Amino acid sequence: MPSTHHHTPPRRLQRHTLAALAVLALGACASVPPPTAQLAVSTAAVAHANAATGQGMPQPELALARDKLQRANQALADKDNLAAGRLALEAQVDALVAESRGETNKARLAAQEVQAAGQALTDEMARKKP
Amino acid sequence: MTTPLPRTPRPALWPLALVALAAITACASAPPSNARLDDARTQLRAARADPQTQGLGGPELQNANAAMDAAETALARGDDSASVDHLAYLASQRTVLLQQAGLRRSAEATVAQATGQRDQLRLAARTQEADGAIRSAQAAQRDAQASQRDAQGAQRQAEASQRDAQAAQRQAGAAQLQAGDAERRAADLARQLQAMDARQTDRGMVVTIGDVLFDTDRADIKPGGQRSMDKLVAFLQAYPMRRALVEGFTDSTGGADHNLALSAKRADAVRSALVSAGVGAERVRTQGFGEAHPVAGNADAGGRQMNRRVEIVLSDDSGLIPAR
Numbered sequence: 001m002p003s004t005h006h007h008t009p010p011r012r013l014q015r016h017t018l019a020a021l022a023v024l025a026l027g028a029c030a031s032v033p034p035p036t037a038q039l040a041v042s043t044a045a046v047a048h049a050n051a052a053t054g055q056g057m058p059q060p061e062l063a064l065a066r067d068k069l070q071r072a073n074q075a076l077a078d079k080d081n082l083a084a085g086r087l088a089l090e091a092q093v094d095a096l097v098a099e100s101r102g103e104t105n106k107a108r109l110a111a112q113e114v115q116a117a118g119q120a121l122t123d124e125m126a127r128k129k130p
Numbered sequence: 131m132t133t134p135l136p137r138t139p140r141p142a143l144w145p146l147a148l149v150a151l152a153a154i155t156a157c158a159s160a161p162p163s164n165a166r167l168d169d170a171r172t173q174l175r176a177a178r179a180d181p182q183t184q185g186l187g188g189p190e191l192q193n194a195n196a197a198m199d200a201a202e203t204a205l206a207r208g209d210d211s212a213s214v215d216h217l218a219y220l221a222s223q224r225t226v227l228l229q230q231a232g233l234r235r236s237a238e239a240t241v242a243q244a245t246g247q248r249d250q251l252r253l254a255a256r257t258q259e260a261d262g263a264i265r266s267a268q269a270a271q272r273d274a275q276a277s278q279r280d281a282q283g284a285q286r287q288a289e290a291s292q293r294d295a296q297a298a299q300r301q302a303g304a305a306q307l308q309a310g311d312a313e314r315r316a317a318d319l320a321r322q323l324q325a326m327d328a329r330q331t332d333r334g335m336v337v338t339i340g341d342v343l344f345d346t347d348r349a350d351i352k353p354g355g356q357r358s359m360d361k362l363v364a365f366l367q368a369y370p371m372r373r374a375l376v377e378g379f380t381d382s383t384g385g386a387d388h389n390l391a392l393s394a395k396r397a398d399a400v401r402s403a404l405v406s407a408g409v410g411a412e413r414v415r416t417q418g419f420g421e422a423h424p425v426a427g428n429a430d431a432g433g434r435q436m437n438r439r440v441e442i443v444l445s446d447d448s449g450l451i452p453a454r
Contacts, residue, residue, distance in 0.1 A: 086216045093223035100230040107237035114244040121251045125258070 034076055035085035042069055042092040049095040053102035061101065065094035164211060167201050167218040174198050174225045182232035190228040197221035319369065323444075326361045333452050334443050337362065339400075341438040347384075349395035351403055359400070362442060363407040371447040374409075376400045377454070378418040379425075379441070381434035386421055394418025400440055413449075423454070 046065045053059050072087035174194055177183055183191065201217035328335045343355035351359065366374060378393030378400075397416035405411045426433035445451045 090216070090219060090223075093220055093227070097223050097226050097230070100227050100234075104230045104234045104237065107234045107241070111237040111240035111244065114241050114248065118244045118248045118251065121248055121255070125251060125255050 032081040032085065034081050035072075035088050036076075038085055038088040038092070039069075039072060039076065042072065042088040042095070045092045045095040049099035049102075052099045057102065057105055059098035059101050061094045061098035065091045065098060068094060162205055162208060164201075164205055164214045164218060166215050166222070167205055170198065170201065170218045170222040170225065173222055174228075177225050177229050177232070180229070180232060182236050183228055186228070186231055186235060188231055190224070190231040194221065194224040194228045197224040322361070322365050322368070326358070326365065328444070331443075333454070334445055337442045337444065339440045339442070341435055343400070343440060344396055344438075347392065349392060349399050351399055359403050359407070363404060363409060365444070366404065366409045366413065369447070371449060373413045373415075373445040373449045373451060374404070375443040375445075375451045376404075376414060376416045377441045377443065378416070379423060379437060379439050380420055381437040382421045382424070382428040383434065390418055390420030392418070393420050396440055400442070415451075417454075419454075 042065075046062070046069050049059075049062055049065065053062055068087045068091035072084045072091060075081075075084035075087060177194070178191070197217070198221040201214060201221045204217050205214045323335055323337075326337045328337045330336075339355065339358050342358070343351050345352060362374075366372065376397040378395070378397035380389040380393050382389075384392075394416065395418070397418050401411075401414045401416045404414050421428075421437075424433075424437040425439070426436040428434050428437060443451050
């Protein structure tokens with residue numbers, strides 16, 4: 001009996017420890033799940049920005065977004081879901097900013113062109129007047 | 131104040147201590163701050179105040195506000211600074227997106243405005259060209275009208291010229307008729323004068339009637355001379371502008387005074403005959419010359435017969451007869 005009496009306390013401790021670990025692990029999993037959806041969104045945003053700004057001026061934010069996307073994937077591989085999610089989010093907005101700047105540049109160039117064309121037309125008309 | 135009452139000081143210190151503690155706690159629980167969030171907040175405030183972002187229809191403002199709210203909430207909740215930094219970064223980038231949207235809209239507005247101006251300018255240019263074309267057409271029309279007027283004027287002139295030519299032709303015809311008239315009259319005159327044996331002298335046409343008119347020493351016209359008188363009357367009646375001067379002459383037989391009177395009497399007899407035949411008395415004058423102005427010698431009978439004569443000098447249409 002004494003033997004059995006000795007056996008029980010360590011088994012109980014083991015069970016409690018396992019349970020606690022499991023709870024801890026579950027808790028960790030529940031708080032930061034792998035940001036796979038966000039990574040997909042961010043990857044798509046970077047690809048879109050890459051295509052959109054490919055012809056125009058190189059945007060520094062695009063390089064930043066690519067770098068962060070890569071680091072996000074690395075963090076995911078390292079099971080650092082929190083960092084992966086943050087990096088993925090930042091990569092997305094960086095990509096959006098890069099694309100937005102490209103579009104703004106295009107619009108500005110178009111405005112300059114049309115203003116120059118209008119000026120040319122005005123000059124031409126002034127010249128044509130008898 | 132406190133020393134005279136030794137039992138009161140300790141209880142009075144407790145509220146002061148509580149106040150101090152409260153103050154310290156207040157300081158400690160003052161809103162936590164994050165430098166990146168401060169920057170992002172300032173940046174967003176400026177972007178929202180920028181006229182270029184006013185009234186933007188897109189989701190940019192909403193996204194930026196939401197990102198800023200998330201960061202503020204995390205900071206207020208006491209999240210770790212890495213988390214707040216991350217959310218502040220997101221808010222900051224969303225603010226950049228808002229600013230870019232504003233810049234883009236401004237540029238697009240410029241494009242639209244410039245395009246509109248360019249269209250107006252093109253329209254004005256076309257209007258200018260069209261006006262020019264209209265002016266050219268009007269000028270061409272005016273030219274055409276002027277040409278038409280010129281043509282009409284020329285036609286009128288041509289018609290007037292034709293009328294003038296016709297009138298001239300008529301006048302020419304009339305002149306020809308008149309000329310024919312005058313010619314005929316001249317021919318008549320010549321015929322009549324020829325019939326009266328008239329001859330042309332410096333004083334005009336002279337008709338000489340020999341001694342057939344009168345018997346010797348007589349002053350009344352013989353019936354045989356009446357034919358010559360009839361011709362003379364007819365001539366004077368046909369040419370009423372012409373006048374006559376009747377001159378009487380004798381041969382040298384007899385006294386000169388007698389002969390002079392006799393010649394005057396004979397000239398008067400001729401005049402009387404003309405007037406009684408209807409010739410106006412004022413158209414006929416007379417003069418006797420006696421033996422003067424013989425046309426032949428008085429030695430023989432033939433010469434004397436030639437000297438016994440009456441000469442009638444006929445004026446031209448002016449009615450003037452120069453004196454002998």
